Amino acid sequence: xxxxxxxxxxxxxxxxxxxxxxxxxxxxxxxxxxxxxxxxxxxxxxxxxxxxxxxxxxxxxxxxxxxxxxxxxxxxxxxxxxxxxxxxxxxxxxxxxxxxxxxxxxxxxxxxxxxxxxxxxxxxxxxxxxxxxxxxxxxxxxxxxxxxxxxxxxxxxxxxxxxxxxxxxxxxxxxxxxxxxxxxxxxxxxxxxxxxxxxxxxxxxxxxxxxxxxxxxxxxxxxxxxxxxxxxxxxxxxxxxxxxxxxxxxxxxxxxxxxxxxxxxxxxxxxxxxxxxxxxxxxxxxxxxxxxxxxxxxxxxxxxxxxxxxxxxxxxxxxxxxxxxxxxxxxxxxxxxxxxxxxxxxxxxxxxxxxxxxxxxxxxxxxxxxxxxx
Numbered sequence: 001x002x003x004x005x006x007x008x009x010x011x012x013x014x015x016x017x018x019x020x021x022x023x024x025x026x027x028x029x030x031x032x033x034x035x036x037x038x039x040x041x042x043x044x045x046x047x048x049x050x051x052x053x054x055x056x057x058x059x060x061x062x063x064x065x066x067x068x069x070x071x072x073x074x075x076x077x078x079x080x081x082x083x084x085x086x087x088x089x090x091x092x093x094x095x096x097x098x099x100x101x102x103x104x105x106x107x108x109x110x111x112x113x114x115x116x117x118x119x120x121x122x123x124x125x126x127x128x129x130x131x132x133x134x135x136x137x138x139x140x141x142x143x144x145x146x147x148x149x150x151x152x153x154x155x156x157x158x159x160x161x162x163x164x165x166x167x168x169x170x171x172x173x174x175x176x177x178x179x180x181x182x183x184x185x186x187x188x189x190x191x192x193x194x195x196x197x198x199x200x201x202x203x204x205x206x207x208x209x210x211x212x213x214x215x216x217x218x219x220x221x222x223x224x225x226x227x228x229x230x231x232x233x234x235x236x237x238x239x240x241x242x243x244x245x246x247x248x249x250x251x252x253x254x255x256x257x258x259x260x261x262x263x264x265x266x267x268x269x270x271x272x273x274x275x276x277x278x279x280x281x282x283x284x285x286x287x288x289x290x291x292x293x294x295x296x297x298x299x300x301x302x303x304x305x306x307x308x309x310x311x312x313x314x315x316x317x318x319x320x321x322x323x324x325x326x327x328x329x330x331x332x333x334x335x336x337x338x339x340x341x342x343x344x345x346x347x348x349x350x351x352x353x354x355x356x357x358x359x360x361x362x363x364x365x366x367x368x369x370x371x372x373x374x
Contacts, residue, residue, distance in 0.1 A: 048208065048211045048212070048215065048303055048304050048348070049303070050194060051191075051194060051195075051348070051350060052301075052303060052348065054187070054190055054191040054194055055191060055306070055347055055348070057187050057190075058184065058187040058188055058190075058191055061180065061183045061184040061186075061187045062184045062187075064180050064183075064184075065177070065180040065181055065183070065184045068173060068176050068177050068180050069177055069180075071173055072170065072173040072174060072177050075166060075169050075170040075173050076170060078166045078169075079163065079166040079167055079170055082159060082162045082163035082166050083163055085159045085162070085163075086156060086159035086160050086162075086163050088159075089152060089155040089156035089158075089159045090156050092152045092155070092156075093149065093152035093153050093155075093156050095152075096145060096148045096149040096152050097149055099145055195350050195352070206271055208350055209266070209271050209273050211304065212273065212304050213273060213274065215302075215303055215304030215305065216274070216276055216304070218303075218304075219276075219302065219304075219305065219320075220276075220363070220365075222298075222302070223310070223318060223320075223360060223363050224363050226297050226298070226310070226312065226318070227297065227312070241315070242292055242294075242313040242314060242315055242317040243315060243317070245291075245292055245371070246370065246371050247370060247371065247372075247373060248373045249291045249292060249368075249371045249372050249373060250289070250291055250337070250338070250372075250373060251280065251291075251357075251372055252280070252288050252289055252290075252291055252319075252321050252341075252355060252357050253280055253282045253286050253287065253288045253289070253344055253355050254282060254286065255280040255281045255282035255286075255344075255354075255355065256280070256281050257278050257279065257280055257281075257369070258279045258280070258281045258354065259275055259278060259279035260275065260278060260367075260369070261275050261276070261277060261278055261365075261366075261367040261368065261369065262274065262275060262367070263275075276358055276365035277320065277322075277356055277357050277358030277359070277365065277368060278356070278357055278358075278367075278368050278369065279351070279354050279355070279356055280354060280355040280356075280357060281354055282344045282353075282354065282355050283344065283353070284325060284343075284344055284345060284346070284353040285325060285343050285344060285345075286343060286344045287340045287342075287343060288309075288321050288324060288340070288341050288342050288343060288344060288355060289337075289338050289339060289340055289341060290311055290319075290335040290336065290337055290338065290339045290341055291319055291337060292311075292313050292319070292337050293313065293334075293335065293336050293337055294311040294312050294313040294314065294319075294334075294335055295311065295312050295332065295333070295334050295335070296309060296310070296311055296312075296329050296330065296331055296332060296333045296334075296335060296341075297310050297311070297312045297318070297331065297332075298310040298331060299327050299329050299330050299331050299333075299341075300327075300331070301347075301348075302322070302348070303348070304348055305322035305323065305348050305356065306322060306323045306324065306345070306346070306347025306348025306349060307322070307323065307324035307325070307326070307327050307342060307345065307347045307348070308320065308321070308322045308324070309321050309322075309324065309327060309329060309341045309342060311335060311341070316361060316362040316363075317359070317360070317361055318358075318359075318360040318363075319357070319358065319359055319360070320356075320357070320358040320360065321341055321342070321355060321356070321357055322348070322355075322356040322357075322358075323344075323345055323346055323347055323348055323349045323353075323354060323355065323356050324341070324342035324343060324344070324345050324347065324355075325342070325343045325344060325345020325346070325347065325353070326342050326343045326345065327341065327342040328340045328341060328342050328343070329341050329342070359371050
């Protein structure tokens with residue numbers, strides 16, 4: 001299959017196309033198919049399982065990257081605080097020294113005799129006692145200033161040591177962040193390589209299409225196991241009757257319907273699949289909202305559908321949104337129309353980011369388009 005694709009791709013070379021560009025395209029395709037084949041051989045699993053493994057590894061790598069990035073931000077804040085504390089300690093030390101400096105100069109001028117001449121020159125005993133008392137006060141004050149200066153110096157040294165430690169930690173975290181970022185990028189490239197092979201290699205595409213159809217049947221079985229249909233959320237309450245909303249439901253996310261409900265023929269490989277819902281093209285990260293009041297009966301991973309949320313609207317009606325990048329709800333949560341269920345993503349998808357949307361009536365998928373307002 002790969003050899004045939006290579007020979008077919010060589011035709012533009014013979015027709016005068018840019019040889020360098022064509023060879024680069026062939027080389028990229030070859031690498032993509034070889035990597036995908038290697039991944040499948042190593043795991044001995046299905047295409048969808050391999051895609052799920054690649055997505056899980058990517059999610060873990062990105063989570064680790066975010067964790068180390070948060071530690072680096074904390075280290076930056078700690079370094080800033082340590083730097084401020086060192087500057088404050090240095091200012092306190094300088095203030096103590098400035099206060100002590102005149103006294104030290106006075107002592108230096110007094111020479112080795114110190115204050116003895118002042119004591120001996122006292123005209124009376126009472127004056128001698130008074131001078132001795134005042135000199136003791138001066139000495140006590142000088143000792144206190146010396147102690148304060150020494151403490152300020154020690155505090156400055158501690159602050160400097162802390163700043164140096166934080167700077168070293170920040171430097172190490174910066175290196176680790178780059179390593180984690182590189183790991184996440186490698187995981188992303190591995191996933192993109194697999195997706196490239198699925199989109200360009202017929203054998204992988206057909207396997208993925210077959211497994212997707214099987215997963216659609218498993219999803220149908222799963223929906224059938226959900227709790228029995230409930231009555232309307234609140235009889236007579238606005239929006240309580242889901243059936244009355246036919247033709248007036250808002251789209252779960254703004255976008256264009258790119259794949260309709262029912263039988264779909266792939267234009268590239270001529271493969272046929274059956275869609276139980278619709279594909280809505282929307283940018284990654286766009287909020288996905290509940291189309292009507294209900295209760296979340298599933299919020300989690302489902303093979304082939306990625307992050308999947310199912311809402312029970314009562315009277316046997318369910319809506320499903322799949323391939324979410326993130327989920328903003330949990331099983332059992334009551335939701336209103338417009339409640340954010342998650343964001344558009346590409347989990348479990350080999351088509352790229354988009355939103356998959358289903359409406360089910362008593363477990364049977366129905367075309368969502370007649371239900372949506374225009």
